[in-house]
Amino acid sequence: MENLKGVTEIERFMQAGSDALTDNITERLATTAANGLEAVDKLNDEDIREGVIKLLDLIGNLNRSGAIDELSKVAEITAKQECKGGIFSTISMLGKPETQRSLQFLLNACACLQKCK
Amino acid sequence: MKKVLVIGGGMAGSIVANGLARKLSKELNNGTVEITVLSATDKHLYQPGLLYLTFGRVTESELIRDQRGILDNRIKFYVDPATNIDTDTKKVTTKSGKVFECDYMVIATGSRLVPENVPGLSEGAHNFYSIEGAKKLRDTLKTFEGGKVVVNVNAPHKCPVAPIEITCMLHDFLNEKGVLDKSEIIYTYPVGRLHAMQPVADWAVPEFEKLGIKSETLFNTKEVDPSKKTITSEEGVTLNYDLLITIPPHKGQQVVEESIEGAAGGWAPTDKKKLYLEGKTDVFICGDTTNIPISKAGSTAHFEADTIVDNISSLIKEGTIARDYDGKVFCFIETGKEEGSYVWFNYTTPPAPGLPTKAVHRFKLAYNKMYWLSAKGML
Numbered sequence: 298m299e300n301l302k303g304v305t306e307i308e309r310f311m312q313a314g315s316d317a318l319t320d321n322i323t324e325r326l327a328t329t330a331a332n333g334l335e336a337v338d339k340l341n342d343e344d345i346r347e348g349v350i351k352l353l354d355l356i357g358n359l360n361r362s363g364a365i366d367e368l369s370k371v372a373e374i375t376a377k378q379e380c381k382g383g384i385f386s387t388i389s390m391l392g393k394p395e396t397q398r399s400l401q402f403l404l405n406a407c408a409c410l411q412k413c414k
Numbered sequence: 415m416k417k418v419l420v421i422g423g424g425m426a427g428s429i430v431a432n433g434l435a436r437k438l439s440k441e442l443n444n445g446t447v448e449i450t451v452l453s454a455t456d457k458h459l460y461q462p463g464l465l466y467l468t469f470g471r472v473t474e475s476e477l478i479r480d481q482r483g484i485l486d487n488r489i490k491f492y493v494d495p496a497t498n499i500d501t502d503t504k505k506v507t508t509k510s511g512k513v514f515e516c517d518y519m520v521i522a523t524g525s526r527l528v529p530e531n532v533p534g535l536s537e538g539a540h541n542f543y544s545i546e547g548a549k550k551l552r553d554t555l556k557t558f559e560g561g562k563v564v565v566n567v568n569a570p571h572k573c574p575v576a577p578i579e580i581t582c583m584l585h586d587f588l589n590e591k592g593v594l595d596k597s598e599i600i601y602t603y604p605v606g607r608l609h610a611m612q613p614v615a616d617w618a619v620p621e622f623e624k625l626g627i628k629s630e631t632l633f634n635t636k637e638v639d640p641s642k643k644t645i646t647s648e649e650g651v652t653l654n655y656d657l658l659i660t661i662p663p664h665k666g667q668q669v670v671e672e673s674i675e676g677a678a679g680g681w682a683p684t685d686k687k688k689l690y691l692e693g694k695t696d697v698f699i700c701g702d703t704t705n706i707p708i709s710k711a712g713s714t715a716h717f718e719a720d721t722i723v724d725n726i727s728s729l730i731k732e733g734t735i736a737r738d739y740d741g742k743v744f745c746f747i748e749t750g751k752e753e754g755s756y757v758w759f760n761y762t763t764p765p766a767p768g769l770p771t772k773a774v775h776r777f778k779l780a781y782n783k784m785y786w787l788s789a790k791g792m793l
């Protein structure tokens with residue numbers, strides 16, 4: 298008797314699920330699942346999988362070191378800063394040590410990327 | 415280096431090429447294998463979706479993707495149709511004049527619709543077997559105010575169940591539109607029952623009765639007179655119509671018919687288990703292009719493609735064929751706008767369609783959206 302009640306409940310639960318769904322919901326869910334799987338499927342490529350794992354590690358390191366928080370602060374500060382324009386203000390900006398360090402970083406990054414195939 | 419050349423970028427060709435790219439991933443990366451696909455178009459059409467386009471359930475853009483994006487990016491892809499296929503030398507000449515050589519060849523060029531084989535059919539009948547045809551029928555149905563609709567099935571045709579599906583869905587569409595009581599649906603079929611497969615025919619009888627759909631079996635279309643709005647069979651029966659929807663006959667591609675010995679009607683003579691061109695163990699035939707007497711369906715193409723992927727990769731890696739194709743075909747059957755059934759069979763198991771349910775209908779809708787995973791060789 299208890300068993301039968303359980304079966305009926307499961308049946309009613311499934312029926313409720315089916316009645317609550319519409320064709321459109323089914324299609325939207327299937328599209329999302331398909332798009333998600335399509336993206337996840339990229340991980341079957343060894344190079345992509347290794348790259349994603351390295352990127353995830355990198356994100357972890359950046360977060361631990363506080364760099365991600367700093368980056369978002371930089372974005373905020375930059376958005377607020379006024380750009381005067383003109384050659385003189387550019388030259389004065391280039392004279393600052395932090396600008397020089399940033400340019401150094403970009404140059405190093407470019408040099409490294411140049412070495413890649 | 416082993417070169418695999420796939421001719422055709424439809425369901426069969428895409429699944430074979432992507433499946434091989436998965437199985438031979440290392441070999442592709444280290445340059446010991448090369449996979450090339452030739453196609454006649456840069457677009458990939460999900461043909462089963464045309465049924466839904468007809469009733470305004472999907473849009474054209476949902477059924478089409480760029481072929482390049484469907485193929486693994488290590489596969490070489492050219493929109494350059496084959497004009498001659500030499501299966502002895504395994505050389506393929508294309509429209510642009512290029513010659514492609516290979517170690518393994520897969521011919522998956524599908525079929526072409528030939529409504530022109532029946533006088534008056536192209537002019538007098540709607541057909542939803544192409545994007546343009548489905549859109550034209552959709553627009554006609556929007557303004558249709560009821561009348562006599564003839565659903566005319568010709569042989570051979572693509573997809574074994576699409577004729578039953580369009581008939582049932584049409585019934586529900588007219589009902590929803592409120593013009594069913596002013597309409598009559600007549601289904602014509604070329605053999606003396608509702609479907610070539612006896613169990614499907616037996617199953618369809620009560621389904622059609624339930625919906626009040628009439629039928630005229632043993633009706634081989636002789637001609638259509640668009641001015642008089644009549645369709646006549648070889649057997650001497652003439653039907654009037656207000657709206658004529660045809661399931662057009664089809665043939666294999668001309669290049670197959672002209673290049674391959676014994677390819678009558680453009681269907682390549684195929685070993686039904688190994689799926690290679692009869693007499694050649696390194697030329698495989700896949701999908702609608704085979705002459706195997708089973709349904710011309712996407713699922714057939716899919717299951718055949720899986721077998722070919724296993725066999726070509728096994729030949730390249732181990733020098734031997736891996737397995738046989740068991741003749742499996744699986745088709746969903748929409749029995750209206752809200753319910754569906756399905757049928758599957760193989761060389762040894764006959765079809766046995768079940769009672770229609772809402773869940774199976776939803777399953778088909780979900781599959782329609784997940785089709786691209788199949789084309790990418792994942793599902």
Ligand SMILES: Cc1cc2nc3c(=O)[nH]c(=O)nc-3n(C[C@H](O)[C@H](O)[C@H](O)COP(=O)(O)OP(=O)(O)OC[C@H]3O[C@@H](n4cnc5c(N)ncnc54)[C@H](O)[C@@H]3O)c2cc1C
Nearest residue numbers: 422423424425426453461462495496524701702711712713
């Ligand atoms: C309205 C409709 C409803 C359907 N419903 C279903 C369904 O519910 N279930 C089901 O299983 N099946 C269904 N089908 C059938 C299914 O779509 C086909 O059986 C399937 O697409 C066959 O795959 P294929 O790769 O053999 O051929 P296709 O998908 O037609 O691909 C052939 C490819 O070859 C290319 N080509 C042609 N000529 C050349 C050449 N000379 N050189 C190079 N390339 C060439 C074409 O451009 C195309 O890319 C339906 C079909 C239609 C039209």
